[in-house]
Amino acid sequence: MLDARQLDALAAVIEHGSFGAAAKALSLTLAAVSLRIKSLEDTLGQRLLVRGKRLHPTPAGQALLAHVKQLRLQEADLLAHLQGGRRAGARAVPLQSLSVAVNADSLTGWFLAGVAPALEQHGLLLDIVVDDQDHTHDALKNGDVTGCVTTLAQSMRGCVAEPLGIMRYHCVAAPALVHKWRAGKATVAAQRLLASPAIIFNRKDALQDAFLAQHFNLRDALYPRHFVPAVDAFELALELGLGWGMVPEQHLAARAHRPPLADVLPGKTVDVALYWQHWAREPVLAQRLTRAVKEAARVLPN
Numbered sequence: 001m002l003d004a005r006q007l008d009a010l011a012a013v014i015e016h017g018s019f020g021a022a023a024k025a026l027s028l029t030l031a032a033v034s035l036r037i038k039s040l041e042d043t044l045g046q047r048l049l050v051r052g053k054r055l056h057p058t059p060a061g062q063a064l065l066a067h068v069k070q071l072r073l074q075e076a077d078l079l080a081h082l083q084g085g086r087r088a089g090a091r092a093v094p095l096q097s098l099s100v101a102v103n104a105d106s107l108t109g110w111f112l113a114g115v116a117p118a119l120e121q122h123g124l125l126l127d128i129v130v131d132d133q134d135h136t137h138d139a140l141k142n143g144d145v146t147g148c149v150t151t152l153a154q155s156m157r158g159c160v161a162e163p164l165g166i167m168r169y170h171c172v173a174a175p176a177l178v179h180k181w182r183a184g185k186a187t188v189a190a191q192r193l194l195a196s197p198a199i200i201f202n203r204k205d206a207l208q209d210a211f212l213a214q215h216f217n218l219r220d221a222l223y224p225r226h227f228v229p230a231v232d233a234f235e236l237a238l239e240l241g242l243g244w245g246m247v248p249e250q251h252l253a254a255r256a257h258r259p260p261l262a263d264v265l266p267g268k269t270v271d272v273a274l275y276w277q278h279w280a281r282e283p284v285l286a287q288r289l290t291r292a293v294k295e296a297a298r299v300l301p302n
Contacts, residue, residue: 009036011068014057066143073283096285097125101136101148108231109250114296122288132204140277146286147278164274165300168249171211172261174241188264190216197224199237199245207246215268
């Protein structure tokens, strides 16, 4: 049997990023935390943490962290069941936190608003990791989260991938820019677009490359880029005429009181299919979140 105190020490070090912060969170001495983790590593016969400039778990440490998170949720389920019949005024089951990985466009577009009622109803807290939709599954694979919104359709080991729908992206820019690029012609030439900066969310964002490949048959194209890693600032950069970028159809529909953005190529979009990947064996609280995510995603086209 694994020692629960040792597992808690390991989880605290990984979650807080250092032995000192973990010791403070657990109300232990630094030496006690170090000893518990050393004892756990001795028991398992392998290293669980890489101790360097940036402390991070080994694959075995990541697997144990996922195990600890599952145990916490199962314990919360049990407490809720045992306390379900207690008299009014009895101590309520503490709010439980679930870690999820979500891309920024989904987070602001449909995810948060859609799951909010379930969070309130079931007393759930979210610990959200924001990453590109092509990379969110890494956090699930590493045991950092219990579920993720991802483009990965194939279920990872021990997980289930459930289709959510499509995020439809339009290539847009300030109307004055689009008018300039057309120069009296019916459509925008690729050369004019590539000569202008693209507004890109971050260096993992490949939507603009997908647009160029799909609608101009251009791959590995070179063009100037602004990196703006915040949704509101991203759209503001487009409004200010700093360049062109990919914006979800949902976001465009909600822009009634903001300066307009024009399609660079009207009717030409990039569709991104999204999936909810989660543990195959979910505790009850995680099951509730999964149901809420699937219900929230009904606003997406299929």
